[in-house]
Amino acid sequence: MSNADLLTRSLAAVWHPCTQMKRHESLPLIPLASGDGVWLVDMDGRRYLDGISSWWVNLFGHGEPRIKAAIRAQLDTLEHAMLAGFTHRPVVELSERLAALTGLGHAFYASDGASATEIALKMSAHYWRNRGEPAKHRFIHLAGSYHGETAGALAVTDVPVFRQAYAPLLQPGLTAPSPDARNARLGESAADVAGRAAAGLETLLAEHHHEIAALIVEPLIQGACGMAMHDPAYLARARTLCDRYRVHLIADEIAVGFGRTGTFLACEQADIRPDFVCLSKGITGGFLPLAAVLTNDEIYAAFYDDDVARGFLHSHSYTGNPLACAAALAVLDIFDADDVLVANRARAARWDALFRPLADHPQVRHFRHHGMVWAFDVADAPAGFAQAYFAAALAHGALLRPIGHTVYLMPPYTLSDNEAAHLAAAARAALDAALAAGARGHDVAVA
Numbered sequence: 001m002s003n004a005d006l007l008t009r010s011l012a013a014v015w016h017p018c019t020q021m022k023r024h025e026s027l028p029l030i031p032l033a034s035g036d037g038v039w040l041v042d043m044d045g046r047r048y049l050d051g052i053s054s055w056w057v058n059l060f061g062h063g064e065p066r067i068k069a070a071i072r073a074q075l076d077t078l079e080h081a082m083l084a085g086f087t088h089r090p091v092v093e094l095s096e097r098l099a100a101l102t103g104l105g106h107a108f109y110a111s112d113g114a115s116a117t118e119i120a121l122k123m124s125a126h127y128w129r130n131r132g133e134p135a136k137h138r139f140i141h142l143a144g145s146y147h148g149e150t151a152g153a154l155a156v157t158d159v160p161v162f163r164q165a166y167a168p169l170l171q172p173g174l175t176a177p178s179p180d181a182r183n184a185r186l187g188e189s190a191a192d193v194a195g196r197a198a199a200g201l202e203t204l205l206a207e208h209h210h211e212i213a214a215l216i217v218e219p220l221i222q223g224a225c226g227m228a229m230h231d232p233a234y235l236a237r238a239r240t241l242c243d244r245y246r247v248h249l250i251a252d253e254i255a256v257g258f259g260r261t262g263t264f265l266a267c268e269q270a271d272i273r274p275d276f277v278c279l280s281k282g283i284t285g286g287f288l289p290l291a292a293v294l295t296n297d298e299i300y301a302a303f304y305d306d307d308v309a310r311g312f313l314h315s316h317s318y319t320g321n322p323l324a325c326a327a328a329l330a331v332l333d334i335f336d337a338d339d340v341l342v343a344n345r346a347r348a349a350r351w352d353a354l355f356r357p358l359a360d361h362p363q364v365r366h367f368r369h370h371g372m373v374w375a376f377d378v379a380d381a382p383a384g385f386a387q388a389y390f391a392a393a394l395a396h397g398a399l400l401r402p403i404g405h406t407v408y409l410m411p412p413y414t415l416s417d418n419e420a421a422h423l424a425a426a427a428r429a430a431l432d433a434a435l436a437a438g439a440r441g442h443d444v445a446v447a
Contacts, residue, residue, distance in 0.1 A: 035062025114148025382438025
């Protein structure tokens with residue numbers, strides 16, 4: 001099949017995600033043939049370094065042999081069975097290991113991050129209902145938050161491009177100030193910004209706690225609003241306030257869990273335990289869809305009753321899929337066998353030395369780094385900057401997809417130092433090309 005034929009068929013048959021499809025009139029789709037480590041390979045053999053881990057899911061590179069082997073072995077025994085009324089070894093072992101890692105238990109499974117958010121929100125509100133406090137059914141989210149694009153998840157999302165079209169469908173919540181360190185006033189530290197944001201949260205809780213079921217946060221890094229990074233002190237203060245005002249704390253670790261911020265869970269850096277933790281993305285190393293929500297024993301006990309209506313009756317057809325659970329177990333095995341968290345600290349230091357010169361570009365602002373995430377904002381970015389940058393990065397052999405005027409690097413953990421240098425060079429070249437294209441008033445073509 002020719003590239004042209006595949007692209008024509010894709011545009012005729014596939015509705016691509018997070019995309020204004022008309023843009024593909026000028027920005028062609030890339031027809032992929034394979035993945036090889038940190039590289040994606042198109043049908044013409046061109047290679048693109050996957051600088052964003054394919055939307056933050058691919059922790060150990062494409063085709064990681066240990067994950068593939070685990071999936072193949074599971075195929076020989078059980079590919080899928082409904083989890084209502086049945087169980088199986090992979091889902092039990094994964095639940096036990098996640099409980100040990102998070103300090104929470106009774107994992108409930110879904111297939112994607114937005115579904116995990118829905119589960120946590122429903123569990124929280126239903127808990128209060130079972131406790132005889134049905135008025136506690138609203139939620140607090142942070143300014144600039146993103147928690148997914150199903151109706152419940154959008155209700156706690158504060159990114160207008162995702163939310164506005166569906167506003168009539170959404171339950172109104174309350175928005176707390178973001179602890180984004182970029183909001184620092186003259187002389188303020190990131191911890192000072194966190195303190196100001198926590199004070200704003202306290203004001204909301206003091207007034208509305210009687211109707212608030214939970215606060216939901218993206219710990220340490222708010223992704224979709226432009227990699228907004230905050231001091232761990234905010235999480236510690238939020239935990240204290242939630243305890244004081246009898247409000248659950250939901251940690252959306254979907255993007256930041258599994259070592260992305262330097263610890264297995266981002267919450268560990270504030271030495272707190274949330275009431276709910278949502279996991280997805282890196283949980284299977286980018287191989288299969290899977291999400292999990294874990295909570296504490298007190299919340300679980302509130303649903304344990306002879307009355308069916310007091311149970312949590314949420315369900316997904318592929319809940320706890322054995323193949324996905326096997327992949328996730330292999331991911332946890334790799335963390336143990338390769339001492340990933342320790343190795344990542346050394347990698348991050350080396351790669352930061354390669355990426356940090358990007359901060360010297362005259363139009364770069366707020367260069368920032370946390371764990372295995374790097375980001376910077378582009379001052380005076382022209383209209384269409386993100387699209388032009390994406391195209392220019394591809395032309396320089398890298399997959400980088402800005403969020404508005406924010407460029408971020410979130411590569412697989414298995415990047416070599418030479419590959420990191422390639423990513424840094426591509427990021428700089430794409431920046432110059434996208435800015436030059438904006439100055440000329442047209443987009444960069446994909447080579």
